[in-house]
Amino acid sequence: MFNRTGVNVMASQTGTQTHISMHAIIWLLLSLSITFTLYAFNLENWVPACFIVFAIWRYLIEKNNWLYPSLWLRLPLTLAGGLAVLLTYGSLFGRDASVGLLAVMISMKLLETRTKRDFIVMVVLSYFLTVNILLFTQAIWVFLAVLLALTGLTACLISVSHQNKKIIPSPQIWKVQAKLAAKLLLQATPIMLVLFVLFPRIPGPIWGIPQDSYSGMTGLSDSMEPGNISQLSLSSKIAFRVEFKSAIPANNQLYWRGPVLWHQEGRRWQMTSDSIPLPIETLETSGVATDYTITLEPHNRNWLLMLDLPEIAASALPAEARIKHDMQVLSKEPIRTRIRYQGHSYLHYKLGAQLSERERTLALQLIEDENPKTRQLAAKWVSEKKSPTAIVEAALKMFREQEFIYTLAPPRLGKEPVDDFLFNTKRGFCEHYASSFVYLMRAAGVPARIVTGYQGGEINPNGNYLIIRQSDAHAWAEIWLQGNGWVRIDPTSAVSPDRIEMGIGAALPDSNLLPLLSRQDYPMLKHLYMNWDAVNNGWNQWVLGYDQAKQLALLKKLINKDIAWEDIGLLLVVTMIALMLFVSYLLLSNKGIALSPTNRIYQQFLKKLAKAGVPKLRHEGAINFGHRAAKALPNQAIEILEISALYSSMQYAKHQASSEKTNKETLSILKQLVKNLKIK
Amino acid sequence: MKKITDAIIAKTSEVILGKEQQIKLALACILAKGHLLIEDLPGMGKTTLAHTLAQVLGLQFQRVQFTSDLLPADVLGVSVYDRNTANFKFHPGPIFTNVLLADEINRATPKTQSALLEVMEEAQVTIDAVTYTLPQPFFVIATQNPSSQIGTFALPESQLDRFLMRITINYPDAASERKLLQSNGGREQLAKLSPVIDAQQLQMLQSACHDIHVSDALLDYLQAILKYTRQSAQFNAGLSPRAGLSLKQCAQAWAMLDGRDHVIPEDIQSILPSVAGHRLVSNSTLTGSVDNIAQLLKSVAV
Numbered sequence: 001m002f003n004r005t006g007v008n009v010m011a012s013q014t015g016t017q018t019h020i021s022m023h024a025i026i027w028l029l030l031s032l033s034i035t036f037t038l039y040a041f042n043l044e045n046w047v048p049a050c051f052i053v054f055a056i057w058r059y060l061i062e063k064n065n066w067l068y069p070s071l072w073l074r075l076p077l078t079l080a081g082g083l084a085v086l087l088t089y090g091s092l093f094g095r096d097a098s099v100g101l102l103a104v105m106i107s108m109k110l111l112e113t114r115t116k117r118d119f120i121v122m123v124v125l126s127y128f129l130t131v132n133i134l135l136f137t138q139a140i141w142v143f144l145a146v147l148l149a150l151t152g153l154t155a156c157l158i159s160v161s162h163q164n165k166k167i168i169p170s171p172q173i174w175k176v177q178a179k180l181a182a183k184l185l186l187q188a189t190p191i192m193l194v195l196f197v198l199f200p201r202i203p204g205p206i207w208g209i210p211q212d213s214y215s216g217m218t219g220l221s222d223s224m225e226p227g228n229i230s231q232l233s234l235s236s237k238i239a240f241r242v243e244f245k246s247a248i249p250a251n252n253q254l255y256w257r258g259p260v261l262w263h264q265e266g267r268r269w270q271m272t273s274d275s276i277p278l279p280i281e282t283l284e285t286s287g288v289a290t291d292y293t294i295t296l297e298p299h300n301r302n303w304l305l306m307l308d309l310p311e312i313a314a315s316a317l318p319a320e321a322r323i324k325h326d327m328q329v330l331s332k333e334p335i336r337t338r339i340r341y342q343g344h345s346y347l348h349y350k351l352g353a354q355l356s357e358r359e360r361t362l363a364l365q366l367i368e369d370e371n372p373k374t375r376q377l378a379a380k381w382v383s384e385k386k387s388p389t390a391i392v393e394a395a396l397k398m399f400r401e402q403e404f405i406y407t408l409a410p411p412r413l414g415k416e417p418v419d420d421f422l423f424n425t426k427r428g429f430c431e432h433y434a435s436s437f438v439y440l441m442r443a444a445g446v447p448a449r450i451v452t453g454y455q456g457g458e459i460n461p462n463g464n465y466l467i468i469r470q471s472d473a474h475a476w477a478e479i480w481l482q483g484n485g486w487v488r489i490d491p492t493s494a495v496s497p498d499r500i501e502m503g504i505g506a507a508l509p510d511s512n513l514l515p516l517l518s519r520q521d522y523p524m525l526k527h528l529y530m531n532w533d534a535v536n537n538g539w540n541q542w543v544l545g546y547d548q549a550k551q552l553a554l555l556k557k558l559i560n561k562d563i564a565w566e567d568i569g570l571l572l573v574v575t576m577i578a579l580m581l582f583v584s585y586l587l588l589s590n591k592g593i594a595l596s597p598t599n600r601i602y603q604q605f606l607k608k609l610a611k612a613g614v615p616k617l618r619h620e621g622a623i624n625f626g627h628r629a630a631k632a633l634p635n636q637a638i639e640i641l642e643i644s645a646l647y648s649s650m651q652y653a654k655h656q657a658s659s660e661k662t663n664k665e666t667l668s669i670l671k672q673l674v675k676n677l678k679i680k
Numbered sequence: 681m682k683k684i685t686d687a688i689i690a691k692t693s694e695v696i697l698g699k700e701q702q703i704k705l706a707l708a709c710i711l712a713k714g715h716l717l718i719e720d721l722p723g724m725g726k727t728t729l730a731h732t733l734a735q736v737l738g739l740q741f742q743r744v745q746f747t748s749d750l751l752p753a754d755v756l757g758v759s760v761y762d763r764n765t766a767n768f769k770f771h772p773g774p775i776f777t778n779v780l781l782a783d784e785i786n787r788a789t790p791k792t793q794s795a796l797l798e799v800m801e802e803a804q805v806t807i808d809a810v811t812y813t814l815p816q817p818f819f820v821i822a823t824q825n826p827s828s829q830i831g832t833f834a835l836p837e838s839q840l841d842r843f844l845m846r847i848t849i850n851y852p853d854a855a856s857e858r859k860l861l862q863s864n865g866g867r868e869q870l871a872k873l874s875p876v877i878d879a880q881q882l883q884m885l886q887s888a889c890h891d892i893h894v895s896d897a898l899l900d901y902l903q904a905i906l907k908y909t910r911q912s913a914q915f916n917a918g919l920s921p922r923a924g925l926s927l928k929q930c931a932q933a934w935a936m937l938d939g940r941d942h943v944i945p946e947d948i949q950s951i952l953p954s955v956a957g958h959r960l961v962s963n964s965t966l967t968g969s970v971d972n973i974a975q976l977l978k979s980v981a982v
Contacts, residue, residue: 652898652944
């Protein structure tokens, strides 16, 4: 209560303005609502909730003329807000924590936003907060929502600036302000485009995005346990997109090679360590190569997926990627921005004709004393003196003929996972089949390894490219046979041929677990989605994917000359200055109205006089100016007066419509007079 | 035509010394068929100016001194019962004339003021359902004293708008005042003054005014002025379309007085303070109307 007097003074000062600031408040709250809705997907839930509380509170203050909360309430609230952020994120730094802090503080600042100055500060802060959402996600719809919020904030700014003018409050005012705000943003578009095209890009991710930004990315892991690929299969997130130079190969050929797993430890399979590098396996290719371009979504890991089996020409690889001995392609840094790279693969190949001793050891490694039943089965096959090919056949036959079921929701496996799966549950996803198959092979003395990656993909007819989702994640086996090298065996195809021939949607038609878009029962939805994805793909390629290489290529095309990125900065500055000068010129030069011939000649006359030190004032009439100029330049007085009188009569006197000719004559007289006017 | 108007101005200047500009403005107002409001201190020659003009133009002249107990009937006339004819007979008031000088119009009550202003607009009087037309030409020259407003009823903006022009006379310069002091005052000369033209000729001049050409370029300028008064924060309200029309008519009259057959921007600039000064209400009370108009003129490019 003690600050009631203060508030009353405020109210009486702003008395007539309360009406207008209601507009400003509603604009501000509306735009912030959009912003916080976007943040609801990216920040802890209590942050948007906090905004809702304070926004409603602020609205009620305005509507019911409540008192603003006193400092003694605001101060602890602010401290509590800061503390809550600290507790939630464990820090006040880093992307999430600092944006969270900003969001909370902006929500609270609503409670002390009342003067024009407060509003301006608030709007500027809100611009910043709104644009920050793009640090989290850069999808088109987010971008559009951000534009909407920015328009609202601009309208708020307009509404605040109009407070001093008398505006008759009407329902129209919303429209007027929104229109004006949209117009302002539209006028900023050329500057935005110039900045977009010319602002120097730096290779790699946006500078200084803190590390925690990547925690939410999904993708294949460097190890595999039963359950984690089926987990991945629940996600409809896009893993990568592929454009083929030639025809797209058949679905059962589309094995996208990712991490190769060698090391078994209980139920976990892992990659080989890099400490003692193995020589790269030899590769003989046959047939025609397939060329394609992959746009890989960031997954915060090193692998670059390739169609099985890539022949790697070092030049085609993205910067600093290398190839491992087992034909995995790895980048130097984790993939944190969307990248594009070329691939060059052969569908027919012979890999690793000779198996080195070390590789053989690695490919036969098993933890002792586990899964006794499986080992017994393998031992039985070995004792029957079966060849490796026959052993593979036997294993596949077992999968095919016994009651194995391909399912996204397999039961949990017991202590001896392979035994439990092969002889008990018999229900599994690809990783179960791949791992137990490899286990069996190794137990029977056939060198084997697991390859993880993606299988299949979905053709988008609108863009003629392939979309591969996380739900296409897959695991298969490779065994080494004398004479044939590493041969791909997909045990899943023995259980569920549809999975390989037609994709996961066909293999699990009734599964409610699969993401909606991987299923087959909504053709309409799918069609819509395909269109949308084509737009998205374009957005990724041309807007988000506009990196240094593309920028330099574009500029080279425009300027027809190689330029360094330091020059781009200069170009940017020059273009901006030119743009601004052009706009100022348009604004200053009578709004670009073309002058009539009479006026053009008169302008020459004015130029001459201005040079002589007698400029015409803009509000001066021709006759008055003539008299003034004649007085200042008595030697040319007669000419000046004559020109002025002639111009004035041409401009203002009645012209006979019939005397076109005389008009022309008068014009030439004026021209002559101005031409002959010499001022010394 | 210029000869005639020059003669009128010269003749009037014989009585009103050193005030050619004001005489010209007043004449322009009459030629544009408008009513004139003269606002100045007592003794500046307001009445003399009005009377002289009427005399020179060969017009009938009536003068009414407005007081707070003046009734509408005192101005318009009254119907009195005539016993001989057993009928009401209308006795016309002083308004039935060519030039009515309404002295100190702000002393009368609003009722009387509005009765007068109504007649100014309609140029006819309706009493007891009978309409009496006023003689033509008819115009009112009203005067008011701006400084002592005690016991007056200031004319509201809507009624000020009825006057085409508002002018002030101001003190004479030293030479003119010396000349005035040397003579016996204007009144004596006034009686001797012979008219230069008659009412019919005046009407001809008025219609000739309409034929003064107004070009598109000039209308651009005029509209720029109107737009400025409406958009600028300087004024509370902009000029009305009627004010725009008034500006055009006065500029035409002014061009005629200058002997031109077309209007130029300078004409507008000359008459703008008198025509717009009393119609524009400034947002700031600090600057006078003269400063405001000067500011307005400076802000609009020709």
